[in-house]
Amino acid sequence: MSTHSETRPVTFLTEDRLAIQTMVREFVAKDVLPVANELDPVQGEIPMELRDKMAELGFFGILIPEEFGGLGLGVSEYAIVVEELARGWMSVASLIARGQQFAHGFSAGQREQYLPRMARGEFLSAFALSEAEAGSDVANISCRAEREADGGWRITGQKMWCTFADGSDYLQVFARTEPVDPAHRSHGITCFLMPKERGTLPAGVTGNPVRKIGYHGWKTWELAFDEARVEPGMVVGEEGRGFRVAMGDLVIARIHTAARAIGLARGALEDSISYAATRVQFGRPIADKQAIRFKIADMATRIEASRALLHRVCADHDAGAPRDQLNLQASMVKLHATEMAEHVTSEGIQIHGGAGYTTDFAAERYWRDARLTKIFEGTSEIQMKIISDTLLGR
Template structure:
């Protein structure tokens, strides 16, 4: 006798009708628009089409956290993460594109916000970060790229790594050292941020790029950038000179919640694909979904995903309330991304030999989940943050 699960219409109180509506909109959009594109382009390492980007803009996805006065939706991190999970369920890169609008306006003056944020909300002006370097990943204070003042301009020399979307972006947020006298006790001082406006699809004179040869995260290019006497106007400075480090770390809580949401989306994709597979794949004359071991694996995957999701909801709520939650955000990022690699790997195991082919999506989920443990601060960095909070820092 086959048991049919009872339909559930009860939802937690924090999933308001408005939040459910935006989640369901993103879910429908992913099924209709994102998954078919990912299935076609990920195997050939093709770029996210302009048409898909425009459809995201038309819905308002790039302005989720932009105020209504600037043409955005005026929503919070909670809604941002709801949408990110759904998009990542289809293709991790598309959920990353979401961040090229939302959250990129830190350090803007009132004039810049009024002039630029409406364009961001419409998807007409999307950005990329030029922050990390070969010797400055999580150690942001170790930045060595230099910007030297020359009259009414800054002259930039150095290199940057891991600049995803740098070619297609309409602007870069560039971090460079403007004080040549690095304080060994406070190396984070003397770093400044700059707004580099550029033409979409090309690099301006003075910037060259080499694509990074990645094993996943397809759909867009990740670049190593070289700055060779690259000149920008003095007005390109974002915020106060020498205080760029604080701008770089100001969005970490949001970034880690967003990464957790994306990891959860990948894990959910592996779970849903595995459930569909065990219902149709037969061995020994019966669907493999009737074997207890696989049923228990599915149960464990689902429980792990939900535990990470509830932690992510808690962190998103804390951020929206204005409460500092760096410890909880680190925990959320750690738990969700470690879970995602584990669950997507189990999804491959459930698929057996078929899982180790490109004929099924689960290998894509696994490749991309592996990256979530690295960007926005590695798992090891998150554990350092957590342990320092609990045990005190070690100098």
């Protein structure tokens, strides 16, 4: 039984998009789910072979223009791919963003140099923005960069929550290059690129993996910068205006998170349907029990509602809707989909009963990862503030 609508208005799921969806769905079933089921319970890392297959399929270049070797597709296609990948393993769905997000601040020369490598999956990023005292309060960062005589920089300070710091090809680091202006706290932050070898941290950078409860497949790091060198020409965007770089892709980032949340919820729903059909209690499959049937009905309806909103936001984005409208819509879909995902994945564990509380089934993985979607890319509370401020004024 399919849990994903097969009949859709051609306004969104065109033949080309359906072909993409089918291709990714087959890839997930064959290459992602078996790996996730084996490695996530033991906190193993995404294999390089899987990353290479994703690169061959063009997943790292979905949003990168064709002139730079990407696919030149829209956010709509991106969301379709992300949902399918997250249905298998959210970390894999997250990995594809490391090749195509945050490039909007690049100069023409940086785009020419880096985007083709990003599209091939050869130049993947780790985002070093947050700090222990600067979670949602991004403007509160204290990590500092001092200019050197040759135009390079030295970075000193601490960073938190830098996922993929070791496996990436470069760090994107945000540091203060000017004193804090109390009236404009976001001013004076600069974005830097720090290329490095995969499997290592840059010279002058040390770190410890965060002991997280989910989001396995890669490590998330606490980093210490001790006069770490940044070469000349590695500033992204305007010096002192790195906050714009950090915030510039939040619409796509929140669409990405909503799609991940929907994929997780769909995994919980589909696994629950399968389990309920085979789990027998009191002489009958539990799928015959009204309590279970109503849970399934509620889960499916919530997923469909979130997906419909996601597709609306994606279509508006690709049609060139005004930025203010997209900021509002992206917060709405991020809020709705992630809250939905936590509920649906929790219900998935309930349907699995005691088995759902073991690592023998993927139900607990979907639940652990769904809980994170309510936190990163702006917490649910941040989204509600954005939405209410937009509708009611600050």
